[in-house]
Amino acid sequence: MTANQQKNPKEKAKPFLFSEFCKGCGRCIEACPKNCIVIGQDINTFTGLIPIKISLENCIGCSLCVNACPEPYALAMSTEEMREREEREQSKNKGAGATFSDPSEMFGLDKSPLPKAKKAIDEEMNLPISGPQILKGNYASAIGAILSGCRHFYGYPITPSTEGAELMAKLMPQLDGIFFQAVSEVATVNIMYGTGGAGLPSMTFTSSPGFSLMVEGISYMIGSEIPGVFINIMRGGPGLGNIAPEQSDIKLVCNGLGHGNTHAVVLAPSTPQEMLDLTMKAFELSFKYRNPVIVVADGYLGQMTGKVILPKKLKKPAIPEWAVYGDKEHRANLMCSIYLTEKDLEDHNHYLDRKYDEIKKNEQMADLYKCDDAEVIIVACNTPAQMAKGSVADLRSKGVKAGLFRPMTLWPFPIDKFKTVLPRARHIVVVEANSSGQLEDELRLNLNRSQVTVHPPIHNVRRCGGILPSQQEITEKILSLKLKEV
């Protein structure tokens, strides 16, 4: 270097090259008005690349070379003192097993250390005491979301889920929350990705075709561990199908949430009251496990008005410690689903598997109605479960010991509870509103996975196309079984 330069505090700063970090692209060469920089000759032993060479004789310290360099730490402006210090450092590091010096000191970085966010606790506040409300299922769900602290609603209108969105459009501005009608369901789920990533509860109402569009984003949410609640008011399919109620997304929500190793808790309410309760549960689980949660209902339930008792408390959510909220405390955080090295991705998937196992262990939910002595177990969820409940009463009056097993979580399927009804069961009848037996598939899969190889025959009552199995159909089907045999 230039030995004859004065150590002058007011000297003009000159560039300094950290040759390990120079990729030899040459952009600085063209940038220099004084032709101080040339292509180098020597291969750098750390990188195998050929860094440039700078000679400072004619340098005017304009820093144009630094501005042209695509590398964060290859070129820095430096005083002579800085240069000398750096050269001393570098000479210490010569030889085998050498390391390079930390360039960041010379780069005027903000030295504020990476912050570590504190664990935050949600606040709960008492609601006024009130009598029962009378609410549509979709409204009950929206209100459940609000009481869970959700102030961010995004969605795209689709029948038969729209009332939920419409109510949110009315209420969110009054609550100083956000209602935003997105350009599509694809946009919707990715806005939720942003808000959920910022650590806040967000939700959408959608229906089957819209939900199909969201599964890519749901896969990203699961990969990045971002919470968010999806209310899918299922309608008839495939394709455009129709807007009447079906339960034909069960396979999608239980086993098809986009690409990769994805699962999410799937809750299945069967009354307007449960639309509220399970929506609140959805928010709780979504944050507990940092994972999206899906609430599936049929179009009937979304439209149905019924008695709804509000909870005693409402929640004000805190910003979780992992959030990318956009403040100092959370600056070090990252939302990300990319794991470039195979081993890292394998580890991430094993981590997700452990989370899924935890969910399976803790969150199975089912409602058992007259199952204690039941010989015929009806399995049904959502509105068909209400029809089935009616049928249980019919059958009991005719002397048939029937009971209803109603899964409230479809994923995880409440197989542990189901096993408790098996010893007395002589027939299982799965009642559902789809043609392919999607709930039955979940039951069979879970029986199989829990090594139950011997079980009573599984019958079915299925309607689809927008027609729900009726109480009468269920009763007739069960009466037609040769109940005394088996």
Next chain:
Amino acid sequence: MSNVNNSNNPNPTRAFYNKFFRHAQGAGVKGYSNHYCPGCGHGVAQKYLAESISELGIQDKTITVSPVGCSVFMYYYMDTGNTQAAHGRASVTALGHKFANPGSVVISYQGDGDLASIGLAEIVSTAQLGIPITVIFINNAIYGMTGGQMAPTTLMGQRTSTSPNGRQPIMGAPFKIAELISNLDGPVYVERVALFNAKERTKAKKAIKKGLKLQMENKGFSFIEVLAECPTHLKISALESEKWVQEKMLPMFPLGVKKDLFAEGAEAGAGAGTGATHTNNFNLTAPTFDAKKVFDIVTGGNDETVPRYAKGVFPKHLDPKDVSMKLAGSGGDGAQTAAMLIAQSAINEGHDATHIPSYGPESRGGTSYADIHVAAEEVLSPASPTPQILIAFNGPSLMKFGPTVANGGIIIYDSSVVTNAPSFKQAKVYGVPFAEIAVKLGNAMVKNIVALGALQAASKLYPEETFLTAVKTALKSKPKFIEVNEKAFREGMKAIH
């Protein structure tokens, strides 16, 4: 790392991590260098971004969103909040962050495949919305990460791996994104800059900083298109790529400000772009969680506990535990409102009730019917295929549902529109001129309340006060209609006697 006093440091501070601990765990050279190919324009643009963030003092509140493409690993470098987004979705992910924390500064940093191809709907709608976020759009006329395929911004005749003979007209013309965005009403600032020489680089840095500043000041949506070099897939050197951008890209993608509502000397509201313009200042009010306020908003203030006129007694004379009803008419008959009032009455009496409206395309103007159940304990099956009570507002409804009424049931129909009703042997049938009575009362709308009065008198489902209370509660916000509704109810009752 030692605590160096940087006051004499001649370098601008940058919001880069001191060490890139996420880049190959920060091992070796990678801990201090980026993953971009030698000479890549991304590195230059990101340096300006990192400098601008520091200079504006917004590092702590900045969130950088990087989607799929060569920019996907931007979170290795930026010492800000970081979110990696799905392909094409960075702008809406950024929106999600901004909605969550309006005080944050959110940057969506997207390549040409991401923004101009798969993410077109998202970027156009986000730009039009005009919420203050800053989009940096890196246009290098090619897909980098996937290995040199044609981008929406690839030039005519340019060879790529998916346009091996050069881009042909059949593949469409390159997208001029900055111009497209500047023609929307939403953005306040749109500029196209480049990196191929010192002069343009200075302008690029200025534009990026300005975009961030406008967001900081809550002024609106800003968009900076950066013409960048991808030497790897142009298969030329970095210096040749600079020339290529200058000579080949510039004619297609002219540089400069495309729109600027806040240019020095510009009048507020005037833009360099065409079309109407507005700024979308963001509401920074924090959401409300006040329990009383939230309660009033979600319930409409319905915290009254209503007296139980039936004293908990279930109308067992109709059914031991579950009365099923159907109300049927056409669109404007008010069947759904009446159904709601019946359900409300039952719930006020401490029973369970459900109401399902008719459902499907037929609800658009055609028939409108409601299934109602009132149950002592719990409604088990909410549909009413064989109702015990039918209220029919017109002939077709009576013909359709009359035969389904259960043995010993009740049918009430509007005799002002159904003149020659058939007889139904299985049920008690009442013709009541709902519409006529309502018109006489001076309000055709209340015919459903007339029907409700008739229902009360014919079925004795609940005491009349039960219904009247439900009607009054429903009209809480429109008290001047209470009187006519009350009259309608009583006239309906009288019509049965």
